[in-house]
Structure formats: structure tokens, C-alpha cells
Amino acid sequence: MKQNFTVRQGALDGVEAFLSVAQHRSFRRAAAELGVTPSAISQAVRTLEARIGAALFIRTTRSVGLTEAGERFFSRAKTAFEELVAASADAHELGQRPAGRLRLSVPRAVVPVLIEPLIASFSQAYPEIEVEIAVSEKLIDLAIEGFDAGMRMGQFIDADMIAVRLTPPFRFIIVGSPIYFYNRDLPACPDDLRHHACLRIRRSNGALARWSLDDNGRVIEIAVAGPLITHDFPTMLGAAIEGMGLAQVPEPIAVEEIRTGKLIEVLASFAPKTPGVFLYYPGHRQMTPKLRAFVDHMKNHPDAAAKTRIRNNGE
Incomplete structure (x- = not known):
């Protein structure tokens, strides 16, 4: 029989409040740490207990302790919540500065003309970006294959992609x-x-x-x-x-x-x-800092710019 592993909506609500109270053994100190009122902390914990179906704290007028259910929940939820916070911080950091792995799908002909002239200087300018270049002539699905962007001649790029010109026609x-x-x-x-x-x-x-x-x-x-x-x-x-x-x-x-x-x-x-060669990426995604850095570096790098000048008849 197929099991349902979907996390219920709001399953994490109140967990941060619970962990803070369990850590401090105090609703008031937890409220101060999270910047809310003690009543808000109490309400969050009561809602969590109701959703779980078990009392998590033993409350007296002078102290706060964990029930057996609270102890078990704390021992597992603390590590899981810390991992979740760390994961959020990592994702946020990649969204704020040029860092991480930049995966590009490019045809072989583009490598000596556009990639080789600038890749060394780009890596020096952005040491926190790890560039991965996959040489392929196939028109791949960037999202399915896990690429940040691709390079192709303009006539082969789907209309729903955002295209950034890299060469003149x-x-x-x-x-x-x-x-x-x-x-x-x-x-x-x-x-x-x-x-x-x-x-x-x-x-x-x-x-x-x-x-x-x-x-x-x-x-x-x-x-x-x-x-x-x-x-x-x-x-x-x-x-x-x-x-x-x-x-x-x-x-x-x-x-x-x-x-x-x-x-x-x-x-x-x-x-x-x-039409020329374009760098393209899915239009429904905001350009990441690492991709923005690559595009800007390519536009401003003198060797790459010289390589992309196209000789016209009579010039």
C-alpha cells in the first residue's frame, strides 16, 4: 500500500518556539530571544502540542520542564531544525553573492571563441565560483539536466528562454x-x-x-x-x-x-x-549572482570581446 510522505501544511509552525523554550526552560526568555511576547510563545507551543497530540512541557508557576514526549521531540527536532536553518542560510548566501557551481552547456565551436579567452580571468576574479563546462551539440533541457545556462546560435533558442547576446550577427x-x-x-x-x-x-x-x-x-x-x-x-x-x-x-x-x-x-x-551566439537560461528564474557575474565578465573582458568581432564584407 502506497504511503503518503507529504509534510502537512504548517508542520513546522511552533517548532522554533518550542526549541527556544526547551533550551531556556523559560517562556519569557524564549520570547526575548525570538523578539515576541510570552503569550505569543505560549500560543505557538499550545498549537504545536495540539497538532502533535501530546503535552510537551510540564509547567508550574516557577519552572518549565519537558515531558517524556517533549524530550523525544526535542532530541530529534533540534538537530533537524538546525540543519534546516543551515540549509536556508546556505541557499540565501548563494542568492546574495557570486558563489557555487556554475554549469554551462556549450557547443564545441564556442569553446575557443568565447570560453577559452576568459575562463582563467573569470576564475581569478570569482574564486568562489566553480565552473563546469559540458561540451555538447545537443539542444538540452537546462532545467532537467541541471545547467544554469547554455550557449547556442540565436535561431536554435526557444522563445521562452531569456537570451543574452554574446556576439554580433x-x-x-x-x-x-x-x-x-x-x-x-x-x-x-x-x-x-x-x-x-x-x-x-x-x-x-x-x-x-x-x-x-x-x-x-x-x-x-x-x-x-x-x-x-x-x-x-x-x-x-x-x-x-x-x-x-x-x-x-x-x-x-x-x-x-x-x-x-x-x-x-x-x-x-x-x-x-x-543572429549570432547567445547565452540563454530559463525565463521563469531570476538570474543568479554567479550567472550575472559570468555574463558581465564576458561582456567586459577585452580578449573575449576581440574574439567576437565579426568581419563583414568590405571591412
């Missing part, structure tokens, strides 16, 4: 290495991609992502083919550098490789823009 660009183009022509139009080896990515829902292009405001989606399917953009980028094929990736992770000549951008006029 940026382009999704197509790149290939000089090795790949050694004996191949650069594609001149989207249709040319059908004749190229194109690296693909599998989304967290299991679907193979199509390549999306922007033809003067008209969205073109192409089902490309190639020798490699990856689950994250850094792996795809590395394969493109090695000459395995063309890759469509977020521009920030490829800027340095383009600058140094390891990659060549193609079909630049067809590159679509994305």
Missing part, C-alpha cells in the same frame, strides 16, 4: 583549402556545389543539415554530398583545412585560417547571416 561562410582547389575550379554559383565534395554535419535531432545560401534575400537550401559527416563545426573545419572538401561554417571560427591562407572563402555574396 555573423555569416555562415563556405571555405576550402588551397590543397582542395589545386586542380579544381572555385565554384562561381550555388549550382556548382553539386560538382564539389561538400562536408556535412548531422544535427542533434539526427537529420543531415542542408547548406543554406542567400540569393539576394531568397533562401536557397542545397542537399550537398561529400566524403565526411561530422557532428560539430570544428571537426568539419579541420577536415576542410586538410583538403577533404568544402565546408560551410560560422565565420568566427574560420577567420584566422582565412587570414593565414589555410582556407579560401568562396561564394561570399551568397553567405547567409545568423
